[in-house]
Amino acid sequence: MATQTHTRADGRGPAGTATGRGGAARASLRQDRWWVTPAVTVAVLTGFVGYGMWAAFRNAAYYADPYLSPFYSPCLTDSCPRDALGSGFFGDLPWISPAIPILIFPLGFRLTCYYYRKAYYRSFWWAPPACAVPDARRKYSGETRLPLIMQNVHRYFLYFGILFIGLLAYEAVGAFGFDGHFGVGVGTGMLVVNVVLLGLYTFSCHSFRHLCGGGLRTLSAHPIRRQMWQAVSALNRRHMVWAWASLLWIMITDLYIWLVAAGHLHDYHWVA
Numbered sequence: 001m002a003t004q005t006h007t008r009a010d011g012r013g014p015a016g017t018a019t020g021r022g023g024a025a026r027a028s029l030r031q032d033r034w035w036v037t038p039a040v041t042v043a044v045l046t047g048f049v050g051y052g053m054w055a056a057f058r059n060a061a062y063y064a065d066p067y068l069s070p071f072y073s074p075c076l077t078d079s080c081p082r083d084a085l086g087s088g089f090f091g092d093l094p095w096i097s098p099a100i101p102i103l104i105f106p107l108g109f110r111l112t113c114y115y116y117r118k119a120y121y122r123s124f125w126w127a128p129p130a131c132a133v134p135d136a137r138r139k140y141s142g143e144t145r146l147p148l149i150m151q152n153v154h155r156y157f158l159y160f161g162i163l164f165i166g167l168l169a170y171e172a173v174g175a176f177g178f179d180g181h182f183g184v185g186v187g188t189g190m191l192v193v194n195v196v197l198l199g200l201y202t203f204s205c206h207s208f209r210h211l212c213g214g215g216l217r218t219l220s221a222h223p224i225r226r227q228m229w230q231a232v233s234a235l236n237r238r239h240m241v242w243a244w245a246s247l248l249w250i251m252i253t254d255l256y257i258w259l260v261a262a263g264h265l266h267d268y269h270w271v272a
Contacts, residue, residue: 057100059079062254063075069253181272184270194249212229
């Protein structure tokens with residue numbers, strides 16, 4: 001025989017959940033520490049924003065020959081090292097850090113990333129903060145209105161993301177040159193790993209996956225695109241891992257170069 005559940009006069013549901021409009025649950029019965037993941041996400045992303053602002057605005061100690069900080073690559077003003085890719089392109093801009101004109105592109109790509117949307121929607125906006133935990137907002141329009149509609153530019157920032165992988169790869173290759181001689185240093189390895197992690201993050205992107213295999217009626221009729229789509233899909237399964245690993249590593253790389261350039265740390269390297 002079917003059973004019926006009733007909402008009490010005080011607005012509590014049958015299992016003790018608070019109910020809102022239309023009887024929708026407004027509180028969670030979860031007893032685990034579901035809040036830990038959102039809290040850690042807030043801490044890490046806030047830390048990255050703080051560090052990134054310091055790195056971009058410090059406008060000093062971002063080059064330790066032959067290492068150029070990825071926050072300043074490509075370096076396009078007259079204050080940049082002469083052998084840096086694009087040095088002097090913007091001319092003399094003493095009033096602004098060389099990192100500012102170019103950071104908007106990789107930052108825009110990362111901020112509009114589909115994975116990061118999930119991360120900061122849950123952590124900062126609590127929309128919702130976790131599975132089986134109610135949304136903090138009673139009304140949510142999704143990404144159909146300002147400002148969230150701007151998230152749809154992610155597919156266009158992808159092209160800039162791919163371009164920056166090439167630029168950073170060029171700088172990583174240059175990190176093997178020590179006064180005209182081939183060499184390998186700690187900083188060389190850090191810049192190479194940085195390119196690899198950023199490449200894995202970029203090419204595991206959902207938009208890149210769609211670029212490879214989307215918009216087709218029959219994927220099997222396009223064998224080359226099908227193989228590309230399968231390869232990107234395999235990377236995409238760990239997109240979250242590449243996102244966090246590349247985020248942390250770019251900070252570590254910049255910090256290392258700053259320590260070397262400022263004279264706080266010695267770079268160990270071997271030269272042929």
